[in-house]
Amino acid sequence: MKKLFHALAPGFIMLLVFILASCGGGSTGGSSSGGNNSGGTGGGQPLNITFLPKAINNPYFDSAASGGKSAAGELKGTFKQVGPSSASASEQVTWITNLTQQHVSAIVVSANDPNALAPALKQAMSQGVKVVSYDSDVAPDARQVFVNQANAEDIGRTEVQILGKQINYTGQIAILSAASTATNQNTWIKYMQDELSKPQYKGMSLVKTVYGNDDDQTSFNDTLSLLQAYPNLKGIISPTTVGIAAAARAIESVNKGGKVALTGLGTPNQMRKYVKDGTVQQFALWDPGKLGYLAYYAAAALVQGKITGKEGDSFDAGTLGKKTIGANGAILLGPPTIFSKDNIDQFNF
Structure with missing residues (x-):
């Protein structure tokens, strides 16, 4: 009998494994918080x-x-x-x-x-x-x-084109960016600088680029510093949604709305108030x-x-x-x- 058990055991174990697998006993899939718990893809890999x-x-x-x-x-x-x-x-x-x-x-x-x-x-x-x-x-x-x-080039050049029209292509301008290491910001700024080198912008000068690090208060303070350091500043470009909203608020706080042009990248819900009261004429963004x-x-x-x-x-x-x-x-x-x-x-x- 002992010899018979040893002979049959391997086959019995294989049969048991097959039954368990057929019943789904080998599944180890799970789900994470924050979404649909099925985690399915139709391709066998969880999303x-x-x-x-x-x-x-x-x-x-x-x-x-x-x-x-x-x-x-x-x-x-x-x-x-x-x-x-x-x-x-x-x-x-x-x-x-x-x-x-x-x-x-x-x-x-x-x-x-x-x-x-x-x-x-x-x-x-x-x-x-x-x-x-x-x-x-x-x-x-x-x-x-x-x-x-x-397209990064389109974004950078469009920002300068919008501001140029608003200030009649004349005067000092500044850029309020996010982090100094942000890939997108630096790429856009490179194209802004290249656009400014064209003959039609010879009356405009970029006096400074500052970095608000996508922090509301820092961006607000940086804008006030620009306005104080450059009393003849004609315009600001802020290609960051945090920055442009903070800059608009700063410009209004010193009663320079409509006197210092502001454009950049923002969301409609953030910027609606400033567009309607004339602080910002135009800005851009994708959805x-x-x-x-x-x-x-x-x-x-x-x-x-x-x-x-x-x-x-x-x-x-x-x-x-x-x-x-x-x-x-x-x-x-x-x-x-x-x-x-x-x-x-x-x-x-």
């Missing part, structure tokens, strides 16, 4: 996707997060947003390390510093985490794709909700293996239609909208 913006509690990134949540609902995936309370590259690195240890399927990040984040993101990718940058890019070898809100929506779809396509990040790869982006990856792994959302009194009430974000 456990986390957004890491420059800073949380920022209206711009909150709007982008809403778009990401909508995409998660459509794809039956999960959505979570984490990040520093103020723009900090070192804190973003800590979050990236934590998310890698949690084995999320994708990190969608807007970089405070393109190079400082690179080692941690490369480590995440080496462990199978997909990396998508959005809004502000990281070093290209530290992500698979970059979801670009609009951040659509940016977050597209970034989630891109991350999902990477997780599902539908794209790899190479130029020419294409994927379905829900209501935004088919999107194709361009040079350097970039996916373009589309051109920005210019807001004024004539159209601002048509938008709610």
